[in-house]
Amino acid sequence: MSTAATDEPDAVATASGDWRHVEPLYLPVTLAAAKDAFHERGFHGTSIRDIASRAGVSLPTLYYHHENKQGILVALLEAGISSILNRVRAAIADGDTPRQQLSNAIETIVLHMTADLQLASVGRELRYLDSDNPHRQHYVGMRTEMEDLLADVLRRGMASGDFQIPGNVREVLRYLLGACQEVTTWYRPEGARSPAQVAESYAATSLRAVGASSDTTTDHT
């Protein structure tokens, strides 16, 4: 709700329990400018001067908030992953069965992608961060936490008989998350499909992919 021009992502909005209501994440002006620049020209194609110029701030102002270009990329990545992590937590908490929990989680992940295609694409720039960058480890830790939450849903679903996954559970999870991530490469808001339609269709395909019965009466609700 605050309109103060802080340089921190809006934690209140991202912590919302309403995981189906996903709007583009509020970003401070420098991060919004960096998102546009990285999306248009990539990490190495963007200079810190480009970002300052797009944001309409001075270089000293930019350096007051961020150590360097890597620091700006990390701040963007963390804004995106903390938003999605909070929503995935809420989506799982809102389901009574592994089946409903997985469906909810996939829905909110897809809605996160379609709500801000540029921000969701910036995750690909991670490979340009130095592997010993401590902020990279923090970001990767949050992403791992999200994957662990979902792996737990898959394992509980297998234990309950809801899911039939004959192979490697982590690899099936990578399959699902990869499909969701790639929404950013083909989805266009002006196209025929609404974000909600894509999210529901991806949730249904994901349930089939984990061997959930297509008979909805197997829901233990």
Place this chain on the structure above:
Amino acid sequence: MSTAATDEPDAVATASGDWRHVEPLYLPVTLAAAKDAFHERGFHGTSIRDIASRAGVSLPTLYYHHENKQGILVALLEAGISSILNRVRAAIADGDTPRQQLSNAIETIVLHMTADLQLASVGRELRYLDSDNPHRQHYVGMRTEMEDLLADVLRRGMASGDFQIPGNVREVLRYLLGACQEVTTWYRPEGARSPAQVAESYAATSLRAVGASSDTTTDHT
């Protein structure tokens, strides 16, 4: 077999009918250098001088073969898509049922990704090509041809009762291909899983995702 230093991708190797035997695509020295450069620094982070320098050729030599940096990217994209298109054709021709055809096609697509992670990643740089670039249209046409082949397999599988896809067939296909494309972001050759293991696991997950019965006796072989 030819060792001649031509500047055309090796069409003989890519047309092989042995769709499970995927090796890194032979690329002429300038395209190999461009692949490395685009992978490390992105399209906008790479200059045409960088590519010439990495390839150990002069700028006039580079310009003899390629109009500009966009032309080099297109040549790389076309080398990758023509290889995968030929293998997908062979993989489908090698299956007797839609189930086997889809499984084969997903296997060869994943093997294409793992055989050359850098080349498979370069497809993401497509968004930097001018939309009115005629070579872009040629590349997109080949990619569409591959998607059409797979959509046809899905539709035949639905008609035969092999597959149960309640939703939008094209969107389910995007889901499958997205999952395969993202293999490039997590797969590492030094990891625990072999390319063949990942390819088989992705084929099996894809079959579940299109609602193929898990009972292999439904194969009409």
